[in-house]
Amino acid sequence: MASSSPAAASPTPPPSLLTLFRIWLTIGATSFGGGPATLLLIQQNFVEKYRWLTPEEFAQSWAMLQFAPGINLIAVAVLIGRRLGGTAGITLSVLGMLAPAVAITIVMTAFYTRVRELPQVAGALRGITPALVGVGLALTWRLLKPPMRALRKRGRAQVGIGIGLIGITLALTAAGVPIFISYLVGAVGLGFVYRNPIPQQKESGS
Amino acid sequence: MDWLTYFLIFLKSSLLSTGGRGPLPYLYSDLLAQGWARESYFAEALTVGEISPGPNGLWVVSLGYLTGGLPGALLATLAIVLPPLLVLLVARIYERLKSYPATAGVLDGLVLAITGSGIAVLFNLFVSNGVSAITIAIAATTAALALSGRVPSLLLLAGAAAIGALWLS
Numbered sequence: 592m593a594s595s596s597p598a599a600a601s602p603t604p605p606p607s608l609l610t611l612f613r614i615w616l617t618i619g620a621t622s623f624g625g626g627p628a629t630l631l632l633i634q635q636n637f638v639e640k641y642r643w644l645t646p647e648e649f650a651q652s653w654a655m656l657q658f659a660p661g662i663n664l665i666a667v668a669v670l671i672g673r674r675l676g677g678t679a680g681i682t683l684s685v686l687g688m689l690a691p692a693v694a695i696t697i698v699m700t701a702f703y704t705r706v707r708e709l710p711q712v713a714g715a716l717r718g719i720t721p722a723l724v725g726v727g728l729a730l731t732w733r734l735l736k737p738p739m740r741a742l743r744k745r746g747r748a749q750v751g752i753g754i755g756l757i758g759i760t761l762a763l764t765a766a767g768v769p770i771f772i773s774y775l776v777g778a779v780g781l782g783f784v785y786r787n788p789i790p791q792q793k794e795s796g797s
Numbered sequence: 798m799d800w801l802t803y804f805l806i807f808l809k810s811s812l813l814s815t816g817g818r819g820p821l822p823y824l825y826s827d828l829l830a831q832g833w834a835r836e837s838y839f840a841e842a843l844t845v846g847e848i849s850p851g852p853n854g855l856w857v858v859s860l861g862y863l864t865g866g867l868p869g870a871l872l873a874t875l876a877i878v879l880p881p882l883l884v885l886l887v888a889r890i891y892e893r894l895k896s897y898p899a900t901a902g903v904l905d906g907l908v909l910a911i912t913g914s915g916i917a918v919l920f921n922l923f924v925s926n927g928v929s930a931i932t933i934a935i936a937a938t939t940a941a942l943a944l945s946g947r948v949p950s951l952l953l954l955a956g957a958a959a960i961g962a963l964w965l966s
Contacts, residue, residue, distance in 0.1 A: 718961015
């Protein structure tokens with residue numbers, strides 16, 4: 592009977608390729624402030640404003656991204672592009688987001704190289720570098736939370752193995768061993784542990 | 798400069814990592830080993846990536862410009878565009894991939910390794926920039942504020958830049 596229930600509204604039919612391209616161009620040109628700004632604009636446009644994707648679809652894409660290599664937001668553009676416009680949609684989405692953003696990034700870098708000799712600019716960079724390190728440490732901590740939570744569920748021994756792997760990969764990199772080896776140690780090491788868990792499984796009905 | 802090697806270094810860094818900062822440890826060790834980058838380039842490029850539009854990962858494009866001019870920036874762009882396309886392949890096998898217990902382990906282990914290697918690189922960046930009471934204070938304060946999640950990182954960088962321009966120049 593419910594003829595127009597907004598809660599049950601399915602996503603609107605997909606946009607024309609031109610509209611899709613225009614939206615991505617706008618996002619790529621105006622999302623100053625890096626990834627957080629870009630993600631916000633993507634969500635606002637595709638989920639909230641035009642409703643081409645449901646919040647659930649968007650969340651599912653995010654979950655899948657941890658399996659994909661490279662920059663997550665480019666993979667998001669790929670997924671949204673395919674969903675809304677097939678192969679052409681992928682091309683236009685990635686191109687639309689990146690062309691203006693890359694151009695602006697290059698121009699900003701070029702401008703920076705002109706002024707980097709100024710003592711104030713050099714000083715500013717010496718101040719920014721430790722801030723980047725600080726922000727990087729905070730990012731690292733946040734990145735670390737989900738796997739540590741997963742390890743804690745598996746028991747104390749696994750938490751120890753996890754911390755050990757962090758220490759080993761840190762030491763390998765500090766010793767100049769190729770990064771690839773570190774990543775291999777981490778991935779294979781924990782993959783093996785998850786496959787052969789120390790048995791203490793508890794069934795929780797869900 | 799050997800452009801093919803240059804491109805492959807960038808491609809590898811993105812293909813074998815995840816997220817915007819994932820390529821950092823690779824690029825840091827490979828480009829320094831080739832003598833194609835200076836230590837300071839990494840902080841410079843990361844800063845541009847935080848400010849400019851688009852993903853933070855575009856710091857790699859900035860690094861491409863600093864190390865190889867416009868051709869470097871364009872090669873770097875190509876190198877970061879290709880790996881995310883693999884998400885299409887992942888999407889196809891996602892359900893099956895998800896159900897293997899080892900898959901979660903591989904992904905979590907990768908994050909641990911990214912963390913470990915990342916800390917080593919951050920430490921190098923910090924030391925090569927110069928260790929002093931001011932830089933230690935900046936790193937500790939920004940880490941704490943960034944963890945609280947209340948202050949946007951762009952604002953933290955602006956504050957640190959102002960402190961640097963005043964007292965570190």
